[in-house]
Amino acid sequence: MRKYLGAALGLALAIGTGGEVLAGDRAAAVDKALPVAREAYQFLHRNPELGKKEFKAHDYLVSRLKALGYTQFVASPSAPTAVIAVLDTGRPGPVVALRAEMDARPLAAGAVEPEGHSPRSEIPGVMHTCGHDVHAAILLAAAALAQENKARFSGKLVFVFQPAEEVAGGADDIVRDGVLDKLGVQKIFAQHVAPGLPVGTITISPGDTLAGSNYFNLTLTGRGSHAAAPQDGDDVILGAMKVAEEISTLPARRIDQANRPMVVSVTRFVADSGASNVIPPKAELSGTIRAFEDLTKAPKDGPALQDVIVARINAVSAAQGLKAEWSLRQASPPTRNDPALFGALLPSLTKAFPGKVDTTPSRGMFSEDFAYYTPHYQALYFGLGVAKDGLGEGGVHTADYTTHPEAFRYGLTLMTLLAQLGTTGDAAWR
Incomplete structure (x- = not known):
């Protein structure tokens, strides 16, 4: 060649x-x-x-x-x-x-x-x-x-x-x-x-x-615990995995994809206690969101896309006993x-x-x-x-x-x- x-x-x-x-x-x-x-x-x-x-x-x-x-x-x-x-x-x-x-x-x-x-x-x-x-x-x-x-x-x-x-x-x-x-x-x-x-x-x-590009960071915190007793903590890794799955599939189930197409991809997932027998108290996720509209602005007939995502994150995180901190950086329109x-x-x-x-x-x-x-x-x-x-x-x-x-x-x-x-x-x- x-x-x-x-x-x-x-x-x-x-x-x-x-x-x-x-x-x-x-x-x-x-x-x-x-x-x-x-x-x-x-x-x-x-x-x-x-x-x-x-x-x-x-x-x-x-x-x-x-x-x-x-x-x-x-x-x-x-x-x-x-x-x-x-x-x-x-x-x-x-x-x-x-x-x-x-x-x-x-x-x-x-x-x-x-x-x-x-x-x-x-x-x-x-x-x-x-x-x-x-x-x-x-x-x-x-x-x-x-x-x-x-x-x-x-x-x-x-x-x-x-x-x-x-x-x-x-x-x-x-x-x-x-x-x-x-x-x-x-x-x-x-x-x-x-x-x-x-x-x-x-x-x-x-x-x-x-599409326009956007980049997010999400920090989820809760109680850590010994891996042998996950009931003593909030099992942050498992909860974070559920949040990651939820936001990745959110566009298909909670957004009108025909008129408001969007892709959410988690590209980084970090949760490290430093030991194989300890569940950490924090997980960090980041990734990209692609869409043909400004995520922060609400159209006349519906909520802003970011509001839909954050609301779902908060609901799923709360159900797992976790606190969520979200930030968004808007890049190319x-x-x-x-x-x-x-x-x-x-x-x-x-x-x-x-x-x-x-x-x-x-x-x-x-x-x-x-x-x-x-x-x-x-x-x-x-x-x-x-x-x-x-x-x-x-x-x-x-x-x-x-x-x-x-x-x-x-x-x-x-x-x-x-x-x-x-x-x-x-x-x-x-």
């Missing part, structure tokens, strides 16, 4: 999965820019960096952008590793941003990237398991293509290489700093690799597409695709894209900090197929994640089309 991946990444195929050929000179422009993506992907994948520490990625991207002729860079004070480059076409038109992430993720304890991967992470315990290296490499190639074909676009293009998508302080910091507002950005586009989706297919649907922008762009995009554009309505419980941009600018967030010949099947956030090399062509074509349609409203390559 190593030999295959290394060779295949250099391929420049113009034929899509359905046999379509990219129109005219656009194919040649994509071919010419693909080596930029290939080189960047190799570098970024070998040198993964965690959120807010993307120093090598920052320096590499700035260096490459300058070599491509970019001279206007804008800093985001709260996100110093961000790279934001501006291309002024010199022609009247809107300001359109294209965004990609830069950060990698820590691997699970004991996990390593498989030997067969090529390129392969050179940093122990850290890997691009979410495809951000793919996104950033494609965006750099899009910047190269746009610079060389400036007359094909109008207005200004803003290339946003964003840090810290996997941790707090990426998109939210850039939005808070007002950088894109000062540049006059009106529309913003992004894509994300989609394991299992065939190469040559992209997905997009209007409205809410990804739901990611929303602008229906008007979807309607305006999709007819032309569908005709010009060389593969399949799947507009089947879809929502997922994953979350993305691209959501912080969507209340401020017209936004569309696409899924990019990366699966072919056994590659691109491993799930994100796992060491098995891979991308088929041909996906780069379609990702670059997509970003180029979005830049063109976003600034000129026309997909023709004249």
Whole structure:
């Protein structure tokens, strides 16, 4: 597989999965820019960096952008590793941003990237398991293509290489700093690799597409006891297990899932007395809650979701003789695709894209900090197929994640089309 991946990444195929050929000179422009993506992907994948520490990625991207002729860079004070480059076409038109992430993720304890991967992470315990290296490499190639074909676009293009998508302080910091507002950005586009989706297919649907993320901590306390006499205490571990089960199954039995979908997952459970014959007096649980609404706000016809959860926790905890302490941290809101922008762009995009554009309505419980941009600018967030010949099947956030090399062509074509349609409203390559 190593030999295959290394060779295949250099391929420049113009034929899509359905046999379509990219129109005219656009194919040649994509071919010419693909080596930029290939080189960047190799570098970024070998040198993964965690959120807010993307120093090598920052320096590499700035260096490459300058070599491509970019001279206007804008800093985001709260996100110093961000790279934001501006291309002024010199022609009247809107300001359109294209965004990609830069950060990698820590691997699970004991996990390593498989030997067969090529390129392969050179940093122990850290890997691009979410495809951000793919996104950033494609965006750099899009910047190269746009610079060389400036007359094909109008207005200004803003290339946003964003840090810290996997941790707090990426998109939210850039939005808070007002950088894109000062540049006059009106529309913003992004894509994300989609394991299992065939190469040559992209997905997009209007409205809410990804859930908002929330993180909770729950401490349950009661009376500890000797393990031989659980009746002398509150059996905190058993009680905590019942609470964990109750909140995990709560959405299916106490929430209208058709209209208020929600997932509660307990991801951490700690209850340690330090001895095998002692039942501890405390248990700590934490996890995530995904939903398409603000958990703290009540709709007109029902209670806030957090209120439903906390009420159930208190009832079950009290029945076990336990005291519950709950805290909630709200993270990314739901990611929303602008229906008007979807309607305006999709007819032309569908005709010009060389593969399949799947507009089947879809929502997922994953979350993305691209959501912080969507209340401020017209936004569309696409899924990019990366699966072919056994590659691109491993799930994100796992060491098995891979991308088929041909996906780069379609990702670059997509970003180029979005830049063109976003600034000129026309997909023709004249």
